[in-house]
Amino acid sequence: MTTISPSARFRKSSPFSQKASNVAKSLIPIVICLTVALGIWQLLCLAPDSKMPGPLRVIAQTWTLILDPFYDNGGTDKGLGLQILISLQRVAFGYSLAAIAGISIGAFIGLNSFMRRGLDPIIQVLRTVPPLAWLPIALGIFQSSDPATIFVIFITAIWPILINTAVGVQQIPQDYNNVAKVLRLSGKEYFFSILMPSTVPYVFGGLRIGIGLAWLAIVAAEMLKAEGGIGFKIWDAYNAGNENSMSEIVICVLYVGLVGLALDRLVGWIGSRISSDH
Amino acid sequence: MQILSTPDSQSQLVETPSFLEIDGVSKIYSTPKGDNVVLDDISLTVNEGEFVCVIGHSGCGKSTLLDMVSGFREPTSGEVRLQGKRVTRPGPDRMVVFQNYSLLPWKTAYENVYLAVNSVYPEKSKAEKTEIVRTHLTMVGLDEAANKKPGQLSGGMKQRVSIARALAIYPQVLVLDEPFGALDAITKEELQEELLNIWRQHKVTVLMITHDIDEALFLADRIVMMTNGPAAKIGEIMKVPFDRPRNRTQLIEDPQYYTLRNQALDFLYGRFALTEGE
Ligand SMILES: Nc1ncnc2c1ncn2[C@@H]1O[C@H](COP(=O)(O)OP(=O)(O)OP(=O)(O)O)[C@@H](O)[C@H]1O
Ligand SMILES: [Mg+2]
Numbered sequence: 001m002t003t004i005s006p007s008a009r010f011r012k013s014s015p016f017s018q019k020a021s022n023v024a025k026s027l028i029p030i031v032i033c034l035t036v037a038l039g040i041w042q043l044l045c046l047a048p049d050s051k052m053p054g055p056l057r058v059i060a061q062t063w064t065l066i067l068d069p070f071y072d073n074g075g076t077d078k079g080l081g082l083q084i085l086i087s088l089q090r091v092a093f094g095y096s097l098a099a100i101a102g103i104s105i106g107a108f109i110g111l112n113s114f115m116r117r118g119l120d121p122i123i124q125v126l127r128t129v130p131p132l133a134w135l136p137i138a139l140g141i142f143q144s145s146d147p148a149t150i151f152v153i154f155i156t157a158i159w160p161i162l163i164n165t166a167v168g169v170q171q172i173p174q175d176y177n178n179v180a181k182v183l184r185l186s187g188k189e190y191f192f193s194i195l196m197p198s199t200v201p202y203v204f205g206g207l208r209i210g211i212g213l214a215w216l217a218i219v220a221a222e223m224l225k226a227e228g229g230i231g232f233k234i235w236d237a238y239n240a241g242n243e244n245s246m247s248e249i250v251i252c253v254l255y256v257g258l259v260g261l262a263l264d265r266l267v268g269w270i271g272s273r274i275s276s277d278h
Numbered sequence: 279m280q281i282l283s284t285p286d287s288q289s290q291l292v293e294t295p296s297f298l299e300i301d302g303v304s305k306i307y308s309t310p311k312g313d314n315v316v317l318d319d320i321s322l323t324v325n326e327g328e329f330v331c332v333i334g335h336s337g338c339g340k341s342t343l344l345d346m347v348s349g350f351r352e353p354t355s356g357e358v359r360l361q362g363k364r365v366t367r368p369g370p371d372r373m374v375v376f377q378n379y380s381l382l383p384w385k386t387a388y389e390n391v392y393l394a395v396n397s398v399y400p401e402k403s404k405a406e407k408t409e410i411v412r413t414h415l416t417m418v419g420l421d422e423a424a425n426k427k428p429g430q431l432s433g434g435m436k437q438r439v440s441i442a443r444a445l446a447i448y449p450q451v452l453v454l455d456e457p458f459g460a461l462d463a464i465t466k467e468e469l470q471e472e473l474l475n476i477w478r479q480h481k482v483t484v485l486m487i488t489h490d491i492d493e494a495l496f497l498a499d500r501i502v503m504m505t506n507g508p509a510a511k512i513g514e515i516m517k518v519p520f521d522r523p524r525n526r527t528q529l530i531e532d533p534q535y536y537t538l539r540n541q542a543l544d545f546l547y548g549r550f551a552l553t554e555g556e
Contacts (some may be wrong), residue, residue, distance in 0.1 A: 176382060179380050182372075182373060184370060
């Protein structure tokens with residue numbers, strides 16, 4: 001069902017020069033603003049006793065880390081790329097579980113008004129619990145930091161996915177349900193031909209919010225309790241307390257932001273590809 | 279002289295077992311402001327293979343009446359029987375062509391029709407089902423657009439797909455609720471002719487709502503004219519005696535055409551007021 005929408009095809013066939021000028025048009029403001037922001041940052045940190053390094057010093061002090069993201073000296077002494085991969089692995093695991101459980105439960109309560117009314121208050125309470133409040137509970141249950149952090153990801157990401165799926169299922173247009181009724185579609189056919197495609201845009205809305213929350217939660221959880229991971233690395237650099245610490249933290253935080261953006265765009269892109277023909 | 283007044287002449291027909299029977303059907307909607315009697319004790323028998331058009335002013339209950347034949351609504355009293363069997367819910371033996379087409383936007387024209395065929399004839403082989411879908415898309419002149427999604431089709435083409443989908447499952451009764459209301463005059467005439475051709479080939483029984491007297495005279499064997507609501511009844515049933523296949527230009531040269539047309543107009547805009555005042 002993943003097909004290229006007509007509009008996407010038209011976009012591809014548009015003249016190259018026009019495309020290039022469009023790219024330039026959207027890049028120029030970004031480049032200008034970024035330069036100005038970096039300039040202000042550099043100026044603010046010019047004082048010799050500044051605790052916060054300016055951008056130039058950050059790069060100078062972390063140049064080896066940037067150049068060699070995949071070194072592995074054993075234990076938790078790893079390159080930033082590897083640390084990010086560790087975090088991503090945890091997110092992938094917890095987030096996948098959240099997606100599977102969230103979509104299934106969401107579809108179920110979307111179709112079943114009794115369960116919806118019964119579970120709504122529980123969901124409304126649980127979804128407002130901050131991610132880190134789950135960590136002690138998870139540690140208590142699993143007695144180990146790895147499954148505990150994965151659980152935190154799961155429990156953080158599941159709510160928007162679940163709620164959006166339930167809403168999406170309820171929004172299925174009456175017209176399509178009428179078609180299903182008159183054709184007496186089987187449960188399986190109804191699921192794959194009507195329920196899933198008409199709910200996909202809602203589900204991906206939830207998945208997109210979920211991945212953002214998952215990434216927020218993993219960094220925080222790793223700072224508190226984890227072996228490896230980019231959150232761990234930030235805390236580790238802080239605890240090391242040497243002259244490079246601040247620069248390392250800054251570069252890690254920057255990476256966290258970039259990866260978070262990439263994840264958000266990735267889920268958004270997959271969603272737009274799948275639901276492009278709506 | 280072709281007009282039969284409903285209650286008496288219909289009760290004579292009921293004696294012989296009929297194909298489709300609407301038997302003493304009333305519909306009352308309970309609203310906060312009290313009961314709203316929409317249809318009051320309507321009886322109508324339709325023969326197999328007959329083409330019946332229903333005409334009446336907006337809001338008189340035409341859709342409600344046909345929805346009780348297709349099974350989307352239940353009569354408050356009375357019942358609808360198809361071949362002696364009481365209608366209780368929608369089913370593919372009484373297929374509907376919805377006014378807003380109700381095609382699934384994520385499926386191509388071909389896939390929309392295939393979904394219907396596949397769900398009604400699961401025992402047929404894939405080759406057979408494919409053949410049925412192709413034949414019906416050809417019938418409505420949509421060979422070329424078979425792989426387009428509804429978003430890429432014009433209103434007329436969408437309604438063609440909808441008609442192809444309805445007929446591809448070989449229903450006993452075809453229910454159309456103002457199928458051509460949203461189309462331009464030329465497309466409308468084309469589709470009327472296609473519908474007549476298919477109707478002849480399939481020998482299907484048709485119940486169709488329209489606001490257009492010329493459309494009804496061109497298509498129908500009988501025109502059911504409903505009185506104004508609330509508590510609408512069948513005011514008159516007009517037999518349309520023209521030979522088939524009908525030719526539009528010949529038809530409008532026939533003096534009888536104008537006699538019938540004037541009678542229908544008179545009912546809707548003249549005597550109709552009398553019926554209301556009773
Ligand atoms: N679910 C409902 N609850 C209450 N009243 C309803 C409901 N559905 C329809 N009605 C009322 O029943 C009457 C008949 O409606 P219906 O849609 O059958 O009319 P119609 O003849 O098809 O009109 P139109 O030509 O505009 O389509 C209207 O007055 C409408 O307000
Ligand atoms: Mg109507």
